[in-house]
Amino acid sequence: MTSNIAELLNSMLRDEREYPVAAIFNSIAHRFREIFRKRYVEVDNSKTTFVxxxxxxxxxxxxxxxxxxxxxxxxxxxxxxxxxxxxxxxxxxxxxxxxxxxxxxxxxxxxxxxxxxxxxxxxxxxxxxxxxxxxxxSKESYLLAYLEPICAAPLESEWSVE
Incomplete structure (x- = not known):
């Protein structure tokens, strides 16, 4: 466990360090999408008024x-x-x-x-x-916070250079 957010992200992205920046951003976006999806489902399935x-x-x-x-x-x-x-x-x-x-x-x-x-x-x-x-x-406020998608960065091959 670490208390420094930079160290935490660094350890999460150990395998991606040598990738291009866009690929690192896509990896981060993918991981956060998965975490947010799990949280959304957990709260949505609860039978409570608040989280x-x-x-x-x-x-x-x-x-x-x-x-x-x-x-x-x-x-x-x-x-x-x-x-x-x-x-x-x-x-x-x-x-x-x-x-x-x-x-x-x-x-x-x-x-x-x-x-x-x-x-x-x-x-x-x-x-x-x-x-x-x-x-x-409230459940509604929490679910609204996790509703917006996290968009990935375009990879270099997708960029048009003229």
């Missing part, structure tokens, strides 16, 4: 959020104080934010936001979590 990785994160955050205590001091329907593990967090559902910033950055309800959603929506809150999540994680 599997996002669904897993949501379920884990729901489990963690079930162990937290929620307080709604000011009576607002969107502002909550969440307590647990010796610390507190402020959650604002209308802004989709948490004072720990994970919700703000990842755009999926964190464990604190899940606890707030549980108080706001009761036992049926699991059906509302998608309304408080970014749609970039």
């Amino acid at each position: 599997p990785v996002a669904e897993k994160m949501l379920r884990e955050n729901m489990t963690k959020g079930d162990k937290l205590y929620v307080n709604n001091i000011n009576g607002s329907t969107n502002e909550f104080t969440v307590l647990g593990y010796g610390r507190s967090a402020k959650v604002n559902l209308s802004r989709r934010s948490c004072s720990y910033r994970k919700y703000d950055l990842v755009k999926l309800p964190c464990d604190h936001a899940m606890a707030a959603l549980r108080l706001k929506h009761g036992d049926e809150y699991d059906t509302n979590i998608y309304n408080y999540s970014s749609q970039i994680y």
Whole structure:
């Protein structure tokens, strides 16, 4: 395993190094087409609302959020104080934010936001979590991202030189 993307691509293209540049680009395009095709099929066949990785994160955050205590001091329907593990967090559902910033950055309800959603929506809150999540994680968005084809570069023999 390597953390450097250039080293990773270099190792993937070890056999193609001596080929012309257009052939190297075609090899890269072919490999990425295959990876994207597999990802498309995997997500398209899933029975979830969001992509599997996002669904897993949501379920884990729901489990963690079930162990937290929620307080709604000011009576607002969107502002909550969440307590647990010796610390507190402020959650604002209308802004989709948490004072720990994970919700703000990842755009999926964190464990604190899940606890707030549980108080706001009761036992049926699991059906509302998608309304408080970014749609970039939806199956439709993901499938659209992988829909465009990757075009190969023309080989030198295909170029017309006059």
